Amino acid sequence: MLVENPKKQALEIIKRLSVIYPEAKTALNFTTxxxxxxxxxxxxxxxxxxxxxxxxxxxxxxxxxxxxxxxxxxxxxxxxxxxxxxxxxxxxxxxxxxxxxxxxxxxxxxxxxxxxxxxxxxxxxxxxxxxxxxGLVEGIAVDTHVKRLAGRLGLSTNTDPVKIEQDLMALIPRSEWGNFSYYLIDHGRAVCDAKKPRCPECVLNDICPSAFLFIKVK
DNA sequence: ATCCCGAGGG
DNA sequence: CCCTCTGGAT
CATH class of the missing domain: 1.10.340.30 (Hypothetical protein; domain 2)
Structure with a gap:
């Protein structure tokens, strides 16, 4: 489901995740x-x-x-x-x-x-x-993590990665396009994993439209 | 929509 | 055993 104000939602997500995952870059090793x-x-x-x-x-x-x-x-x-x-x-x-x-x-x-x-x-x-x-930015990388979290967080209702990318580009300031993928990827790996998302310990659980689906005991 | 195709976790 | 992991081409 889509949240009521996706733009505000996106900004709040960036604000919170940028604190937890300040690196915002690939974990792959390379020199060229x-x-x-x-x-x-x-x-x-x-x-x-x-x-x-x-x-x-x-x-x-x-x-x-x-x-x-x-x-x-x-x-x-x-x-x-x-x-x-x-x-x-x-x-x-x-x-x-x-x-x-x-x-x-x-x-x-x-x-x-x-x-x-x-x-x-x-x-x-x-x-x-x-x-x-x-260090160039022409779009937003949408991988399996970005796809999953964009849906759960109410930023896109699409399942096609190209459409998800378009949705996100419309919501997020261009200056954040490069980092945004890594906020969702890092969070997807650390907390919001595909199988058993750990909503109780998620910093976004109060603004996430999917959190109630996963929080069993409160 | 389906194929490619291996390792690791639950 | 089944699902998932930073997809792309047909």
């Missing part, structure tokens, strides 16, 4: 924009902790865009196997590396439109890379 891109592609349907376990050896073995462009598919698949979806991810990483080399002079493009032409890169991945690698 292309490493950020690779880590983000790998993170699909996987945990950041799992990806951070893989990437140190991966980035040592493939130092730079050209190394990934020249990688053997079968070998890269084995290197990233534990992240899940390894065939598609390996294919996309090599494809993205080749595209960056051939079409963008070896540098990850710094805008949404160009990012979206890379294989395996959708709006979520593009938003994450633009924000974390370049």
């Amino acid at each position: 924009p292309f490493e950020m891109l690779v880590a983000t592609i790998l993170s699909a349907q996987s945990t950041d902790k799992m990806i951070n376990k893989i990437t140190p050896a991966l980035f040592k073995k493939y130092p730079g865009v050209q190394a990934f462009a020249d990688a053997s598919l079968a070998e890269l698949e084995q290197d990233i196997k534990s992240s899940g979806f390894f065939h598609n991810k390996a294919l996309n990483i090599i494809g993205a590396a080749r595209a960056v080399v051939s079409r963008f002079g070896g540098d990850v493009p710094r805008n949404m439109a160009d990012m979206l032409t890379l294989p395996g890169v959708g709006r979520k991945t593009a938003n994450v890379v633009l924000h974390n690698a370049f």
Whole structure:
């Protein structure tokens, strides 16, 4: 359900969560924009902790865009196997590396439109890379956490990530677009998890239209 | 709407 | 065993 004043709701959420989660950035480890891109592609349907376990050896073995462009598919698949979806991810990483080399002079493009032409890169991945690698903001990254919390907190009634992103962009000041995803992601992992949200200890439980559904004993 | 596809938790 | 974890392409 949507709250009565979503804009006010969004601002209050930002106000409270920004205090608890001041970092507001990715938990993925990286040192270059292309490493950020690779880590983000790998993170699909996987945990950041799992990806951070893989990437140190991966980035040592493939130092730079050209190394990934020249990688053997079968070998890269084995290197990233534990992240899940390894065939598609390996294919996309090599494809993205080749595209960056051939079409963008070896540098990850710094805008949404160009990012979206890379294989395996959708709006979520593009938003994450633009924000974390370049400090640029063209939209709001909507992942599984943002999707779940935006719904529970009454900020959007949509289920399509693209529509949720549009809803959020209309509610939130542009200066907060980059940080907002991380407030919801951090809170989604720490308190408002998918299965058993811990509403009694949530700082938003008094303004959350879904809280009563989960608070059993009061 | 469905496929890809592995690890970890309850 | 089932669900979930920072999705994207067909």
